Amino acid sequence: MTMSSAATDYDVLVVGFGPTGAVASALLGRLGHRTLVIDRLTGIYDKPRAIALDHEIFRHFDNMGVAEAIAPYVEPFTASEHFGADGQLIRRIDMVAKPYPLGYTPSMVFSQPPVEAELRRHALSFAAVSAELGVALVDLVQQPDRVEAKLKDADGRLRTVTARYVLGCDGASSTVRQLADIALEDLIFDEPWLVVDVRVNQDALAKLPQNSAQFCNPARPVSFLIGPKTHRRWEIMLLPGEDPRQMEQPENVWALLSPWLTPGDGELWRAASYRFHALVAANWRNGRVLIAGDAAHQQPPFIGQGMCQGLRDATNIVWKLDRVLRGTSPDALLDSYTAERKQHVIELTGKIKAIGQSICERDPAAARRRDAQILAEGGGKPLALTRQEIIPPLRAGFLSEQDGAARGSLFPQPRIISEGAFRLLDKVTGPGLRVFIDGRRSDSSSFAALCAAYPDLPATAIAPAGTGKPGALEEADGVLAGWYDRHGVVAAIVRPDHYVFGTARNAYELDDLLHDISSRLHGNHNPDLRMEKTA
Missing domain, CATH: 3.40.30 (Glutaredoxin)
Structure with a gap:
């Protein structure tokens, strides 16, 4: 059992019940820690946002006992082929070969709404976890042994609950981050894109690329992803002078999709414009308040690591919180969280930015030089990489003082x-x-x-x-x-x-x-x- 103070209502208050908050709550609940998770929304956002998973994250889902429940909504990720300014194949990013190092297909696509629903259901299957939806966080006051959180219910009623720790998983505009006075550092990436999800008719699938693709066309860069079943996604760069709200309108969306599909070829599931940012929190902990997921970092989506990063945060901080809550490790163990996750995010974001900036090159002459360089790196053939090569190890934090082989890397799962x-x-x-x-x-x-x-x-x-x-x-x-x-x-x-x-x-x-x-x-x-x- 948790060695929790009788003076607190909960061991942990989790703010935000998206994937990161749901995984954190489930992990805490399985370990027996009294957890309250709140979300200002009353239901799951019903449109797909994240689309990619990797084997590290699926390993945690399997450890949690949810792999079978989410399996119907998950499929292997196809290779991603990058095409240059003149339409030629310049790079191919694929998976490592079998036997798979962690025991699962290394890269996967998934449909977020049903997976998120299963993650919530799993979290609430533990007696130690309770959820309150339509509830907003208004204020946080830290005391030496607890945090006092002021909450506002859907009817406007205010009340205060206490917890030993607060974990903010409440998204890019995080109230927890703001109340904890945690600053964001700009990693310098800001591009407007339109994300389009289509449920393609079965007879139209053959018209589309059979692998995911990056069209590195300086006239208008486009990413194409093959999602589960008939779900196909386009991420389309918006050009200077284009109004993001206008470009979301169906007639404009179909005009952008015209090289691939006509309106009769499928159902426009959603179109939403975003600014792809690269930001990281200066510190991920202020006393008894911690942040995770989009509250702690935002990055461009070019290799589908956004949600994976949030779930890495959850699995990193929960095992440490568990030991601190039980009294088997000192509170100082939590200091390793920022040291580990921030550096990892910065390093991976740097690699994602480099890929993104390469994809987003708008100058035709520079784009052709890029294509020639990538082909040269591949010995005159399309450069072959695996997604797993792109993910860095941990470099600092709760790691051996001896900088030995494989320190900070993921251990295999034979x-x-x-x-x-x-x-x-x-x-x-x-x-x-x-x-x-x-x-x-x-x-x-x-x-x-x-x-x-x-x-x-x-x-x-x-x-x-x-x-x-x-x-x-x-x-x-x-x-x-x-x-x-x-x-x-x-x-x-x-x-x-x-x-x-x-x-x-x-x-x-x-x-x-x-x-x-x-x-x-x-x-x-x-x-x-x-x-x-x-x-």
């Missing part, structure tokens, strides 16, 4: 052979703090013995199938064995959000790593837990 069937690793070990050991080593049992002194860091040895190592789980495809070999390590400590705290090349390094993470988790230093070093 298929484990269990009772004659295949199960993904997290299904076998759970998603908590874990130590993984290369089970091929003859001395792997001595590594496990080291970990026995740290009861909250359970150890698991894994070896490829057929090696017959006693006490080791068997993996089917050699994913993890290849990972150990590639990085030259024999053990790794993995956080609940699946990021690698640190790696070890031998028993001494593992002992140092265990002592490092334990002392930082518990806010103490106990040299008696360490191996006696001998020359």
